[in-house]
Amino acid sequence: MIETVKVFKKFTWYHVPNMTSDDREELVITHHLTSEMIGYAVDNNEAVRMEYDNSADESLMVIDVISYHDEAVETRPVGILFAHGNLYTFSHDVTDYIQAVLLDPQNRQKRHDDTEISAVDFVMTGLYSLMTRYVEQVTEINRKRRIIQAQFGQQKRTTKQMNELLRLQTQMIYIQNSLANNHVMLDVFKKDFQKTLLTFEIEHIDDVRVEVGQAEHMANLALTVINSISDAYGNLSNRDLNWTMKVLTVYSIVLTVPTIVSGFYGENVKWLPFADAISGWWVTIVITVLLMAAVSLLLAINGFFRK
Structure with missing residues (x-):
């Protein structure tokens, strides 16, 4: 209109x-x-x-x-x-x-x-x-x-x-x-x-x-x-995404240690330390934990945990 x-x-x-x-x-x-x-x-x-x-x-x-x-x-x-x-x-x-x-x-x-x-x-x-x-x-x-x-x-x-x-x-x-x-x-x-x-x-x-x-x-x-x-x-x-990817990478590296240790002992390879011992299972756990701690410490020293 x-x-x-x-x-x-x-x-x-x-x-x-x-x-x-x-x-x-x-x-x-x-x-x-x-x-x-x-x-x-x-x-x-x-x-x-x-x-x-x-x-x-x-x-x-x-x-x-x-x-x-x-x-x-x-x-x-x-x-x-x-x-x-x-x-x-x-x-x-x-x-x-x-x-x-x-x-x-x-x-x-x-x-x-x-x-x-x-x-x-x-x-x-x-x-x-x-x-x-x-x-x-x-x-x-x-x-x-x-x-x-x-x-x-x-x-x-x-x-x-x-x-x-x-x-x-x-x-x-x-x-x-x-x-x-x-x-x-x-x-x-x-x-x-x-x-x-x-x-x-x-x-x-x-x-x-x-x-x-x-x-x-x-x-x-x-x-x-x-x-x-x-x-x-x-x-x-x-930055947050990079930090997330870095943390995931660190965890993947640390969690690789149990796979390696259990892989060796799972293949029944002779003459492995404590392979025939009654307490061998607990020994492998201790070895795994010590190696994971060592890897984590090495990554921390090199700054992988710094955001």
Whole structure:
């Protein structure tokens, strides 16, 4: 359904959540939008970029925003289309919250009166709030990472902890990539529209770019730390595996001694010491124990029991 969210003096804002075929037809016939631009705007896998159709007077901004799921936080593109003097926003279920954010952005920028604000400035004040959500998510991921990191030193590492760390690592990759693409797109947007925008509108674009840059720096640092912890975990796991293999090797060597001793006495070889004695069985046990102790001592001296 195409929602007429708000009518400003300079433009009208239309919001299209989960666009249907009827919505597409209405946008093409009634609003005179091009089908190509609409397709780019609603593509859930569209790359972050600016797309222009000068002949149709359409400029499309595709930007990544945080998408919230039950188990994870990822990023998804939303389409923001400036066409024929009006503003069109396109979203899906996981990104439909952008309508509320654009209507009431919680940021430090001073909003102009509805009779004066332009479509570009309106979008930028909303994007500021949308970009601050990246900082919030990076901060939350860092909090979860610190909990996992603290557990490594207090208890035995588990597969659950490693899986959780891997999940955080995956989320950070999504966030880092989206922030980098958003930064480039905003640079392109400022360059393309710099001659037609007012000074305060350019300043608002710069504010959003600074916020994205800050979030990008935080994301890069957070991902570096998570990767370092993952590498450290892998090294510790390899060390534990090496220690386990070393212990098994030592035991296999030590337990070879009873096999050798019993093998000799089991072959009925003549002239073996104590082979014909009544207490020969106990003697072989003593010999076995002494040889096992000697082998263990030799291995200990050579450092095989050091972790």
